[in-house]
Amino acid sequence: MATVREVLFDLMRQLDMTKIFGNVGSTEEPMLKDFPPDFEYILALQESVAVAMGDAYVQASGKVAHVNLHTAAGSGNGMGNIETAFYNRTPMIITAGQHMREMLIHEPYLTNKNPYKQAEPWVKWSYEPARAEDVPAAFLRAYITAIQAPAGPVYLSLPMDDMDKECPGLPLPRKIEARLSAGKDVLQPVADALAKSEAPALVFGGAVDQTGGWYDAVALAEKLNASVWAAPFEGRPGFPENHPLFRGGLLSGMSSVCRQLEGYDLVVVIGAPVFRYYPYAPGAPLPDGTRLIHLTDSAEESARAVVGDSIVCDPARACATLVELLPTTSREAPAPLPLSPEPSVGEIITADYLYHLVGKLRPKDSIITQESLSTLAQLRDRIRTTAPRSFFSMFSGVLGYGLPAAGGVALAERDLGTNRKVICLVGDGAAQYGIQSFWTAAQHKLPIFYIILRNHAYNILKSFSKYLVAPDVPGFDLPGIDTVRLAEGYGCEGGYVSKPSELETAIKKGLTSSVPYVLQVEIDATVPPLLGKIGPETQFDTQTASN
Numbered sequence: 001m002a003t004v005r006e007v008l009f010d011l012m013r014q015l016d017m018t019k020i021f022g023n024v025g026s027t028e029e030p031m032l033k034d035f036p037p038d039f040e041y042i043l044a045l046q047e048s049v050a051v052a053m054g055d056a057y058v059q060a061s062g063k064v065a066h067v068n069l070h071t072a073a074g075s076g077n078g079m080g081n082i083e084t085a086f087y088n089r090t091p092m093i094i095t096a097g098q099h100m101r102e103m104l105i106h107e108p109y110l111t112n113k114n115p116y117k118q119a120e121p122w123v124k125w126s127y128e129p130a131r132a133e134d135v136p137a138a139f140l141r142a143y144i145t146a147i148q149a150p151a152g153p154v155y156l157s158l159p160m161d162d163m164d165k166e167c168p169g170l171p172l173p174r175k176i177e178a179r180l181s182a183g184k185d186v187l188q189p190v191a192d193a194l195a196k197s198e199a200p201a202l203v204f205g206g207a208v209d210q211t212g213g214w215y216d217a218v219a220l221a222e223k224l225n226a227s228v229w230a231a232p233f234e235g236r237p238g239f240p241e242n243h244p245l246f247r248g249g250l251l252s253g254m255s256s257v258c259r260q261l262e263g264y265d266l267v268v269v270i271g272a273p274v275f276r277y278y279p280y281a282p283g284a285p286l287p288d289g290t291r292l293i294h295l296t297d298s299a300e301e302s303a304r305a306v307v308g309d310s311i312v313c314d315p316a317r318a319c320a321t322l323v324e325l326l327p328t329t330s331r332e333a334p335a336p337l338p339l340s341p342e343p344s345v346g347e348i349i350t351a352d353y354l355y356h357l358v359g360k361l362r363p364k365d366s367i368i369t370q371e372s373l374s375t376l377a378q379l380r381d382r383i384r385t386t387a388p389r390s391f392f393s394m395f396s397g398v399l400g401y402g403l404p405a406a407g408g409v410a411l412a413e414r415d416l417g418t419n420r421k422v423i424c425l426v427g428d429g430a431a432q433y434g435i436q437s438f439w440t441a442a443q444h445k446l447p448i449f450y451i452i453l454r455n456h457a458y459n460i461l462k463s464f465s466k467y468l469v470a471p472d473v474p475g476f477d478l479p480g481i482d483t484v485r486l487a488e489g490y491g492c493e494g495g496y497v498s499k500p501s502e503l504e505t506a507i508k509k510g511l512t513s514s515v516p517y518v519l520q521v522e523i524d525a526t527v528p529p530l531l532g533k534i535g536p537e538t539q540f541d542t543q544t545a546s547n
C-alpha cells in the first residue's frame with residue numbers, strides 16, 4: 001500500500017501544485033524526504049518571504065500555491081504576510097510540520113501548541129488531521145476551501161510521524177466551481193438604477209482583475225459612459241488607469257472619499273470593500289442623496305460595509321451581466337482628465353521625477369510590484385497600469401511584501417513563458433522587511449529590477465505624526481543603511497544614483513540587466529501631507545497611508 005507521503009504528492013501533482021515555497025525545519029523533513037524530481041522547492045531564508053513569494057506567485061500565475069513553514073516558529077514568522085494573503089484573497093495552502101502524535105501530550109520541543117488557533121483570524125480554515133491517513137483528504141479539502149470565493153489562505157498542521165503510514169489511496173477527484181454566479185434576476189435592479197442615473201460612478205477593486213473581469217469592467221464603463229474610480233488601498237487595479245473615463249484613486253479617509261464622490265447620484269462599487277479606510281477622517285460616508293450599490297463575492301465584506309445595498313456575486317460576471325442588461329446610453333462621457341505636466345528637474349531626484357522616468361522608459365508590458373509608502377500617489381500617477389495582471393501590491397498595510405512579491409511574480413512569468421520584466425519599487429524602510437528575498441532572486445537568476453527609494457527615513461510615519469498632531473515620536477530616521485551592499489551580500493548586482501542627470505542611464509542599466517539588479521536612488525526627503533488636496537485636477541493625490 002502507498003504511504004501518506006506518496007498519496008499526498010500524487011494529489012499535489014493532480015492539483016498542479018508542484019512548486020513548494022518554504023523554509024525547512026526538522027518537523028517538515030519527513031514530508032519532504034525523497035523529494036520527487038518533478039517538484040521544485042523554492043527556498044526562502046525567512047518564512048515571511050516564503051509566504052509573500054507564494055502569494056505573488058498565485059496572483060501572477062492564477063495557480064494555487066503551497067507554502068511549507070516550520071511548525072509554530074515558522075508560522076509565527078510568516079504571520080504578517082499570511083494576513084496580507086488573507087486581504088489579497090490569495091488561494092494558498094500553508095502546511096506546517098508538527099511533532100510526533102504520540103509525544104504531543106507532553107508538549108515536546110517544537111510542538112505547535114494550538115495549530116487550530118495560531119493562524120487565526122487570517123486563514124479561512126485551519127486543521128490538523130485526526131488520523132494520518134486523512135492527510136491527503138485534508139489537503140484536498142484545504143484546496144477547495146482556498147479557491148472558493150472569496151479565495152484565501154488555509155492552514156494545515158501535519159504531524160511528522162504521519163508521512164510513512166499506509167494510506168488507502170487518493171481522495172476522489174471532484175469538480176469545483178470556485179466562482180459565484182451573477183444572474184440577471186439579481187442584477188436587473190442594478191441595471192435599472194444605472195440606466196436611470198444621471199451621474200453614475202463605478203468604483204473597481206482588485207477582485208475584478210482577480211476574477212478575470214478587466215475587459216468586462218471596461219465594457220461596462222463604456223456602455224454607461226460612467227466615471228471610474230479605483231477603490232482605496234487595492235492591492236491590484238481592476239481598470240486601465242490610462243482610460244479616458246478613469247478619474248483616479250479614491251483616498252482612504254471617510255470624509256475625503258465622500259468629497260470625491262460629490263456630484264454622483266449613484267455609485268456602484270465592484271470587487272472591493274466599502275471602503276477600507278485609514279486614517280481616521282470622520283464624516284458622512286456619502287454625499288447627501290448619493291446611493292451606493294456594492295457588488296462583492298464576499299458575504300463578510302458585504303456585512304461590514306459602512307453604507308450601501310449589497311449583492312453577493314462574482315465581480316467579473318457581474319460586469320458582463322450588467323453590460324448585457326444595460327441599454328445603450330445617451331449620456332455624454334465625462335471629459336478625460338489632463339495628464340500631469342512633466343516634472344521639473346532640480347538639484348536632487350524627486351520621487352515624482354524618478355517615477356516619471358521609469359514610466360517613460362519601462363517596457364509597455366512590464367509588471368510592477370511596490371511598497372513605496374509616502375510616494376505612492378506619484379507612483380500611481382506616473383506609472384499607470386494599463387493591462388490586467390500587471391501591478392501587485394499588498395492590501396493589508398503589513399510591510400514585507402514588495403521585495404518578495406517581485407520574486408513570486410518573476411517565477412510565475414518564467415513558468416508561464418511570458419517573461420515580462422518585473423520592476424519592484426520599494427522604500428528604504430520597507431525593503432528591510434523582506435531583505436532575504438534578494439537571495440532567492442539571485443539563486444534563481446530572476447531578472448528583477450529593484451529600485452530602492454532612499455530618503456533615510458520612515459517618511460510616511462512623519463506625515464502621520466503631523467496628521468495626528470503627535471510630535472516627537474522616536475524611531476523615524478534610518479541613517480546608514482546601504483541596501484545595495486546588503487543585496488550584493490545575497491548575490492545580486494546593484495548600483496547607486498543621486499544626480500538627476502544620471503538617473504536615465506541608471507534606469508536603463510537596471511531595465512536591461514539579465515540578473516537581479518538593485519538600484520539605490522537618493523531621493524528628496526521632504527515629508528508630504530498625509531491626505532492631499534482634493535479636486536478635479538488631482539488625479540491620484542496621496543492615496544498612501546499604512547499603519
Ligand SMILES: Cc1ncc(C[n+]2csc(CCOP(=O)(O)OP(=O)(O)O)c2C)c(N)n1
Nearest residue numbers: 373374399427428429430457458459460547
Ligand atoms: C510589519 C510592519 N511593521 C511596521 C509598519 C509601520 N510602518 C508603516 S509605513 C512604515 C515606514 C515605511 O518607510 P519607507 O519604506 O522608507 O517609505 P517612506 O515612508 O519613507 O516613503 C512603517 C515602519 C508596518 N506597516 N508593517
